[in-house]
Amino acid sequence: MSLAASLINTAHQFRLGHEAEASLLLRQCIDEIEKDHPEIIQQSEFGQILSPMLQAQERQDWLALADYLEYELPQLF
Template structure:
């Protein structure tokens, strides 16, 4: 399995934990997901890096509000789309 696919799988798993209300467990896993995404996106095009910064900011705002479903949506849709576009 590639690093990209592994990160995408982790995004989906973490989003699922948030959707199940297991926010403490998901928040711990989220740190690893963000580190993996950062590692994959550090060499991406500048516009993708800017999008990553915006998505990360929005996800952290969801976390502050304890909007777990919003955070799950960002992880499962926005972040995965960003990761996939970085490898294209």
């Protein structure tokens, strides 16, 4: 499965209310980004997306987090 597909799948899991499973998938996606796409982490756009993503996760705003995963983050790849 491509990284973009994994991000979208993770977003769908958050939207379905499967927070535990989605959180594990999110960790796997982040690990893959760190391993296979280190140049993405250096982009300012990544930081601009990551910060509100983490804030959404802290607020347990799963729909906002899912939107970032499905629509914002894949555009960097």
